[in-house]
Amino acid sequence: MSETTATAPAGAVPAQPGPAEVTDAAPGGEHMDAATSGEPGRFEAIAGAGPVVRLGERATLRLREGAPEEPARYAPEWLELRESADAAARSHDLLDPLRIRLANLPGRPGGLVVHDLGCGTGSMGRWLAPRLDGAQHWVLHDRDPYLLHFAAVASPRVAADGSRVTVETRRGDVARLTPDALTGASLVTASALLDVLTREEIDTLAEACTGAGCPALLTLSVAGRVEFGTPHPLDAELTEAFNAHQRRGGMLGPGAVDAACEAFSERGATVKVNPSPWRLGPDERALTEQWLRGWVGAAVEERPALAGPAETYLADRLAACAAGDLRVVLHHSDLLALARPAGGR
Numbered sequence: 001m002s003e004t005t006a007t008a009p010a011g012a013v014p015a016q017p018g019p020a021e022v023t024d025a026a027p028g029g030e031h032m033d034a035a036t037s038g039e040p041g042r043f044e045a046i047a048g049a050g051p052v053v054r055l056g057e058r059a060t061l062r063l064r065e066g067a068p069e070e071p072a073r074y075a076p077e078w079l080e081l082r083e084s085a086d087a088a089a090r091s092h093d094l095l096d097p098l099r100i101r102l103a104n105l106p107g108r109p110g111g112l113v114v115h116d117l118g119c120g121t122g123s124m125g126r127w128l129a130p131r132l133d134g135a136q137h138w139v140l141h142d143r144d145p146y147l148l149h150f151a152a153v154a155s156p157r158v159a160a161d162g163s164r165v166t167v168e169t170r171r172g173d174v175a176r177l178t179p180d181a182l183t184g185a186s187l188v189t190a191s192a193l194l195d196v197l198t199r200e201e202i203d204t205l206a207e208a209c210t211g212a213g214c215p216a217l218l219t220l221s222v223a224g225r226v227e228f229g230t231p232h233p234l235d236a237e238l239t240e241a242f243n244a245h246q247r248r249g250g251m252l253g254p255g256a257v258d259a260a261c262e263a264f265s266e267r268g269a270t271v272k273v274n275p276s277p278w279r280l281g282p283d284e285r286a287l288t289e290q291w292l293r294g295w296v297g298a299a300v301e302e303r304p305a306l307a308g309p310a311e312t313y314l315a316d317r318l319a320a321c322a323a324g325d326l327r328v329v330l331h332h333s334d335l336l337a338l339a340r341p342a343g344g345r
């Protein structure tokens with residue numbers, strides 16, 4: 001599956017993006033253009049910020065116009081913006097059963113081997129590695145080499161008990177993972193990935209994990225529900241349109257967690273799902289603003305007839321956000337799948 005493998009030292013994520021292929025792209029990306037219909041900027045979000053397709057999060061950049069089959073890319077600025085909200089949202093209750101499973105694995109001289117699928121800039125590892133005991137080697141997978149670079153330089157160094165954490169990066173398509181690719185793996189993780197996969201891709205992932213007898217912690221999948229502190233009559237229609245937008249091209253969007261539960265259970269794994277909502281308020285204004293722009297933009301792209309009322313809606317919501325008066329809960333789910341250990345352990 002992988003194209004390249006590299007090891008890298010830990011360090012800090014650069015504050016600014018480097019490669020021009022990301023920064024050169026038009027703000028808002030191609031998905032926004034349809035929504036804005038001649039008035040660019042109305043629903044504009046960070047270029048490559050996912051707000052445009054998935055709960056703020058499917059990427060909007062394409063490296064070459066006119067190459068629709070080329071996967072869209074995610075902006076590191078967007079991933080950085082959401083990292084603290086993700087960390088606050090993650091379900092801690094899934095960690096104890098996971099720790100028990102990991103503690104029962106046969107001892108391995110190098111410690112745990114963790115594969116993080118669709119790692120982006122590596123936020124999952126920065127959150128999880130310091131919460132697990134023992135030496136760890138993280139294999140960071142993504143198809144975007146630019147994001148893999150960010151992930152490598154900002155990787156975690158130290159486990160909960162002070163043991164060493166090392167990383168390597170692997171470029172490739174995680175939707176084609178095989179059990180062989182997970183040979184020797186102690187754990188598979190993913191964050192904000194499941195909902196951009198198709199049913200077939202989730203089956204492939206479940207097959208790979210259960211085939212390798214490897215537990216999987218698959219976090220922050222969108223649930224398709226949004227609750228505003230102050231409800232508005234347009235909330236439900238925008239939510240519905242946004243959710244429909246997320247299902248484009250066969251992606252599962254808000255149906256991903258149910259599909260993953262089914263796929264892992266059918267293959268003999270024990271599955272547990274916990275809520276992991278973003279709870280956004282005045283302290284998360286920058287994230288809320290970007291998410292709102294993308295969320296409304298995607299909904300309008302899906303249903304262009306919403307453009308007029310959505311523009312007023314967005315202006316009102318952004319004004320409330322700027323004033324520190326906007327509160328919104330975006331529902332996500334975290335899933336832990338404990339496969340039967342390979343070889344009957």
Ligand SMILES: C[S@@+](CC[C@H](N)C(=O)[O-])C[C@H]1O[C@@H](n2cnc3c(N)ncnc32)[C@H](O)[C@@H]1O
Nearest residue numbers: 118119120123142143144172173174175191192
């Ligand atoms: C929403 S971002 C999440 C990134 C990171 N896990 C986080 O939580 O910040 C989704 C990531 O998955 C990667 N991705 C999506 N589909 C992929 C695939 N089929 N193969 C490899 N990477 C993929 C994207 O490049 C992106 O980095």
